[in-house]
Amino acid sequence: MRIALLEDDHDQAVLLTDWLTAAGQDVAHYPSSDAFLRATNRDSFDLYILDWLLPDGSGIDVLNQIAQRPEARPPVLFVTVRDDERCIVRALRAGADDYMIKPIRRREFLARVEALARRGLHDSTALANTAPYRFDDGAQRVSLGDEPLELTAREFQLARFLFERAGHIVSRGHLLESIWGAGRRATNTRTVDTHVSRLRKKLDIGPQNGWKLSSVYQHGYRLDRTGDDQQAKHD
Numbered sequence: 001m002r003i004a005l006l007e008d009d010h011d012q013a014v015l016l017t018d019w020l021t022a023a024g025q026d027v028a029h030y031p032s033s034d035a036f037l038r039a040t041n042r043d044s045f046d047l048y049i050l051d052w053l054l055p056d057g058s059g060i061d062v063l064n065q066i067a068q069r070p071e072a073r074p075p076v077l078f079v080t081v082r083d084d085e086r087c088i089v090r091a092l093r094a095g096a097d098d099y100m101i102k103p104i105r106r107r108e109f110l111a112r113v114e115a116l117a118r119r120g121l122h123d124s125t126a127l128a129n130t131a132p133y134r135f136d137d138g139a140q141r142v143s144l145g146d147e148p149l150e151l152t153a154r155e156f157q158l159a160r161f162l163f164e165r166a167g168h169i170v171s172r173g174h175l176l177e178s179i180w181g182a183g184r185r186a187t188n189t190r191t192v193d194t195h196v197s198r199l200r201k202k203l204d205i206g207p208q209n210g211w212k213l214s215s216v217y218q219h220g221y222r223l224d225r226t227g228d229d230q231q232a233k234h235d
Contacts (some may be wrong), residue, residue, distance in 0.1 A: 001025050001026065001047060001113075001116075001118050002025075002026045002028075002040065002045045002046045002047075002074065002093055002174055002177065002178065003020060003025055003026065003027045003028070003029055003044045003045060003047045003048075003049060003051045003113075004028050004030065004036065004040055004045040004048050004049070004052070005017065005020075005028065005029045005030065005038040005182060006030050006033065006048070006049065006050045006051055006059065006062065007029065007030075007031070007049070007051045007079075007172065008031050008032065008051060008053075008054050008055050009051070010031075012051075012102070012168040013029045013031070014075060014094055016049070016079070016109075017029055019106050019109065019110060020113070023113075024172050026115070026177060027073070028043075028045070030054050031055075032054060033054050033056050033058075033059075033061065033233060034056055035060045037062060037065060037066075040066070041069075042171070042218065042219060043171045043173055043174065044165075044168065044170050044171040044219075044220065044232045045074055045174070046071070046074050046158050046170055047074050047075055047076075047077065047113065047114075047116055047117065048066070048074055048075070048076045048077070048118065049076075049077045049078075049079055050062060050063065050077070050078050050079070050080075051074050051078075051079060051080055052080035052082045052087070052091075053080065053081070053082070054079075055127045059078060059080065059091070060090065060091060060094055063076060063091070063094050063095055063096060066095075067094070067095050071167075071169045071222070072167045072168050073095075073117050074168075075097040075098075075117075075119060076095060076096045076097050076098075077096070077097065077098045077099075077100065077112065077113065077116055078091050078098070078099045078100065079100045079102060079104060079109075080099075080100075080101065080102060081101065081102045082101070083101045084207065087190065092155055096224075097111055098116060098118065098137075099114055100112065100113075101165075101214060104188070105142060130163050130166075132144055132209055132210065133159075133163070133203065133209075133211075135159075135160060135163070137160075139146070139157075140153060140156045141156065142156060142159055142160075144203065146205065148206060149202055149203060150202065150204060153182075154179060155195065155198070155202065157179050157198070158175070158179050158199055159199055161175070161179060162176060162199075162213070162221065162223045163195040163216050163223065165223070166223045166224065167222070167223075167224060167225075168222065169216050169219050169220055169221070169222045170220050170221055170222070171219055171220040171221045172189040172193075172219075172221075173189075173220075174220065175192045175196075175220065175221075176189065176191070176192060180192075192220075196213070196215075196221055200213050205223075210226055211223060211224070211225055211226060212224050212225075212226050
């Protein structure tokens with residue numbers, strides 16, 4: 001899972017990053033709200049972890065700005081020293097999905113992160129509503145209706161990744177890291193564009209099958225359902 005961490009305290013950021021990295025997560029740390037907002041505006045993540053008290057604003061301000069973006073956002077976890085009930089209620093009403101008060105405990109923190117992952121983009125039902133496409137993880141295969149499609153292993157992974165995140169913008173960097181295992185500084189996005197173009201043709205993604213795969217300028221790609229009326233012919 002790809003996580004964006006907003007935390008101005010260096011020691012706390014190192015601690016949380018170490019915990020998450022040891023648990024197999026990929027973490028990008030930002031020490032200010034400005035840096036966090038700029039990064040999340042151009043890149044995509046599976047979870048946001050926000051501090052409340054920041055040198056250039058507050059976590060609530062950040063959450064409010066995120067909420068104004070047109071695209072769907074990932075789950076949000078607050079990790080802060082603010083333990084007043086009014087702050088907790090305010091954060092949850094503003095759209096936070098969970099709230100933890102410092103000092104936090106490692107196992108509880110990781111359990112909450114995993115719970116948010118299940119609740120969000122990696123929910124076990126994420127691929128249950130992809131008709132007319134059907135995913136078979138065991139066989140690593142995608143079918144269009146009852147017709148199996150000829151995909152490479154990487155194309156299957158890419159298709160699964162995009163359908164899991166339907167309605168969300170997925171950055172090219174996110175795809176490079178998650179599908180190709182490239183580092184965060186990787187810049188060869190031509191590979192991504194070539195594979196996405198090939199996948200669009202192989203899956204026959206378009207209005208005829210009820211889906212649209214769009215290129216988002218300077219960001220990446222977004223897969224959206226165009227309507228439910230087209231899928232009936234394959235059901």
